[in-house]
Amino acid sequence: MKSALISVLAAIVVSLPAFAADAADPVTAPEADRSALDGEVQSLRREVVDLNRDLFMLEEDLLFPASTQVAVFVSMDVGTFFALDSVQLKVDDKEVANYLYTEREQDALKRGGVQRLWLGNLKAGDHEVTAFFTGQGPHDRDYKRGTTLKVEKGVGAKYVELKVSDKLTKLQPEFVVRVWE
């Protein structure tokens, strides 16, 4: 009786790894499938992002061809003497953009970020770009300053930068407009 019991126990112990292996198989197989599926999903997601980027660039090329494209950017250097609140942009006396800046956006500009304020089309020839900056100047006083630039639009794309910087000699903000060729 005792030897029979021992042989039954031995058989159970011997067969346990086999049971364990059988039990592990159905678990391992779906996990492998799942990781393969995850890989496929990630690769598809990457393709979708790439496609989206290509479509965006194509759309921009079609809507704003280089022959008429004009882009206006805003940047800030230091900004100790001026807290930017908003920028109003006029092209040939017509308002094309009016942008309010949140604290987060001001912070991004101060840390070197460049914002594309406006992207549009202008025919070849002379144009007038006017920007009005409002915000708080030295001693927390409300501050509004306008700056104008004559832009000659040629055959290529035109990039205009509106830069707010500190003029240390006068302890005042300075607003500079320059054209990138």
Add this chain to the structure above:
Amino acid sequence: MRLAVAGVIASIGLAATAAEGPVAPDFALASTAGTNYRLSEYRGEVVALVFWASWCGDCRRELERFERLRRTYGNVGFVVLGVNLDKEPAQATALAGAAGIGYPVLLDSAKDVSKSYRADDLPLIVLIDRHGAIRARHQALDEREERGLLVNLRDLIDE
């Protein structure tokens, strides 16, 4: 295999589209405190826009209700932005102070934002989910509607 994956993604996409509402129009407005706010900066949080004016009888109750909700759910990603339609900011500041609200009061005196949200009747409450989609609109709430709002709000916070 790839087709199957694409099918799964498409069906997930469709399910998500079916569950979500239209994208909330983005805007930037100045507040009574002088700070500017942009809606898109609150992606990832549940936002309630409360459109109100000082001449609207039911608005004060909703302002106070949303102050209570902000205090309860503010630490789990719930943000309230009041959008005031008065012509004079002083009127908004006075009523907001009297109602004791601690969330930003944004000034929409030009009414551009209220038009884009079709805020024809005040008060109007718009609930926006963490992905920036409009999920519910409520007018002045009675007790039963308040329960509906709370259910909507908790669902959005749990998503």
